[in-house]
Amino acid sequence: MQITTTVNGTEVTREVEPRVLLVHHLRDDLRLTGTHWGCDTSNCGTCVVLLDGEPVKSCTVLAVMTDGHEVTTVEGLADGATLDPVQQGFMAEHGLQCGFCTPGMLLTARALLDREPHPDEQQIREAISGQICRCTGYATIVRSIQWAADHPADQPADQPADQPAAQPAEAQA
């Protein structure tokens, strides 16, 4: 069936089979491979994207369920060349080791800070408790999110971004 979803701010219309999961729609149909596909069983949280601003596991959402809704992937976090504060925080505090869980962690962090701009450590740990970092780099991830809370978006970025492929292929054409 045909669905129209706003992905990273751009309306995208695609024909999808009802059984296609959002994670595969993003990766395979829209070529937004920043959304990582991990355990496939709703456990690891690697595939987290924002659905209408709330973090969800995209391996447990049907793409057809996003018709008429807004999806934000890690590709949509940066504002042009300016990285989101959570991305800057993960750089500043080295909130990653292998990086596989990072896109989901960034999006969960963004949603947390949108809702609670000054979270304490416990709130940060609870927010990311559905996501597994098998490098067990949680301490630096927590510090990265605290860094982002201390450096909100209106402050100038220290680090320029690479040109991110922020939008699905259709929008670029």
Place this chain on the structure above:
Amino acid sequence: MQIPAAFDYVRAESVGNVLDLLERHGPEARVVAGGHSLLPMMKLRLARPDCLIDINGLAELDFVVEEPGVLRVGALTRHATLLDSALVGRLFPIVHDAERVIADPLVRNRGTIGGSLCQADPAEDLTTVCDVLRADVLITGPAGQRAVPLAEFHRGPYESACEQSELVTEIRFPVVPRSSSAYEKVERRVGDWAVAAAGAAVTLAEDGTVADACIGLTALGLEGVATEAAASLVGRPPSEQAVTEAGRLAAEASDPTEDQRGPVDYKRHLADELTRRVLRRAVQRASTGS
């Protein structure tokens, strides 16, 4: 890669529309809300519906409303909404206790109270919560609406009183003065199913004795509530001695099975200890009004 088998998908526009669709598509149709129980089962082909009826657009089923003597909660209310609701936390702190340990925040953003109850997993937390709060489940079907006490709603693992042609639309919690409640769960890691859990609701008389109590256990092989354990408290002051006896009776009423989460002795110990803890906390909350 886990992909569900092919199915038809239709987005419902109203409760009436859901009932029409259920009738039209017959026994192989399933209602999907949050989908966090159903979709993993479909990926493993443990469930293989021909048709999914998506009720996520039915805002009419997403509400938390206090009316005299009752809190009405729409079936499509997400776990995250219940956890965020100050009203829910004030009237029924047990709901917040339980919601904090149901899966993880990401799952709670999608999963719904109606879906949890209908899934009827024996280790599901809200069943115990609704049991001890003596909630009613409102079921809407072709013949109209009926209220089913939670004690009669579950017919066994993964089976409920909601027929194929019907939809759970609301859960109603009686609001009782001088009452409070608590829930505690032991899990192996965040988001896991319970090794064991206990819930309790307590009503105090004006003289401070226990006027009413209800105790429920999760994942401990007890169907319904621990009647004798609760009855042992009624009419007595909620002393440590009374709480200890209730814990012992609840553990005796449990019938846990050994599995990868632990042996029988350990689980029975948890039934005892967790019952005592939730009783103490419920009593403390009821007496301080917090």
